[in-house]
């Protein structure tokens with residue numbers, strides 16, 4: 072009999088099933104298109120001994136030892152509802168449904184309630200690491216009841232990536248908490264990727280650097296404080312050449328970025344919670360604008376080249392490279408501070424009690440944003456417990472102080488040369504606002520009171536409902 076079932080043998084599902092089999096678990100698998108199951112079994116090699124191909128959901132359910140855990144790895148959205156409903160018809164009370172796709176956490180909350188009411192257990196787990204991660208060790212962020220997670224923890228921990236021999240799998244909270252944390256992971260992923268792309272833009276358009284030379288720069292950075300999977304693969308993407316034309320791959324790839332929704336969800340949730348996640352928002356917007364290629368082509372034709380200055384405020388190429396590295400680090404600190412802030416507020420609002428240190432720890436390996444930087448975050452949480460904003464605690468405050476001038480110089484140089492850096496400049500504006508003891512919102516309060524009598528607080532008296540002289544017709 073199988074220990075667990077898995078429905079949906081797409082790239083992620085197939086690799087998760089192989090990973091489980093590889094770690095000694097017997098997995099019953101089912102895919103709606105039967106030929107996919109056959110192809111999967113043919114390719115499984117020796118692992119097929121621990122894989123039970125099933126031709127129907129009924130067969131799948133009959134093949135698993137009760138109480139049955141069944142992983143659904145189907146596209147987020149309506150497909151999950153259909154799959155869960157079909158499973159519910161076959162499963163017995165007490166069985167456990169696990170949605171391992173990139174679901175919207177609100178849908179996971181709804182489904183958890185729905186299926187728990189019907190006697191099933193339900194987990195929503197975020198799985199990060201792409202194809203390779205699914206096969207050899209993803210990072211797993213689980214949400215749901217503690218008892219439900221405990222039932223599959225041995226399996227999930229065994230297939231997860233490991234950092235210092237600690238599995239990168241954890242229950243982070245009830246119902247939708249796991250999918251929420253995965254959503255924010257992806258928002259941060261968008262921010263990281265966008266800022267890297269902006270730095271690439273400065274090197275390409277400001278310094279006319281060839282992709283192979285840029286690859287060497289990113290490769291070198293990967294030996295320092297920016298060491299991370301995304302920097303590593305950036306170097307590889309830049310170094311690759313197109314086998315058909317011999318040209319650098321980055322010259323061949325069209326500049327329109329796709330997105331499946333998780334980045335946008337993280338920006339939407341941040342807005343909903345009233346938490347500024349401006350670096351993430353800028354990254355989402357940049358992807359959206361990149362996709363409007365026709366509009367940009369018209370813009371390029373109608374508006375022409377900007378009257379950028381020819382000056383080179385970053386200095387020669389070598390000193391510029393050092394400044395760009397530190398600017399990227401500063402931007403990264405702002406993006407992670409925002410992402411963790413969104414999770415902190417969500418945790419309060421939903422009563423999740425998210426374990427931030429654990430989240431940082433399980434992001435250190437397996438997932439797309441894995442980096443040495445996350446080890447610093449994990450340590451900061453271990454030392455401080457609760458953190459208001461990552462930018463304000465060590466070692467990040469010191470890193471920011473060291474790198475801030477470089478972020479400013481890079482943004483200024485890019486602006487002067489008309490190279491768009493929306494995420495890096497958002498990070499800088501966030502940093503500048505965070506250090507402002509006095510903002511300009513006093514004027515906004517005056518405006519609000521002027522046109523809507525919304526009231527304001529005064530600097531010199533207690534109370535929160537003062538009005539300006541305009542209220543009496545004296546203002547103007």
Ligand code: 6PG
Pocket residue numbers: 173198199200201257260329330331332333334438439
């Ligand atoms: C991961 C990735 C993964 C996937 C996203 C990317 O953590 O493994 O985030 O979930 O790559 O679907 O989404 P976009 O298509 O929106 O870039």
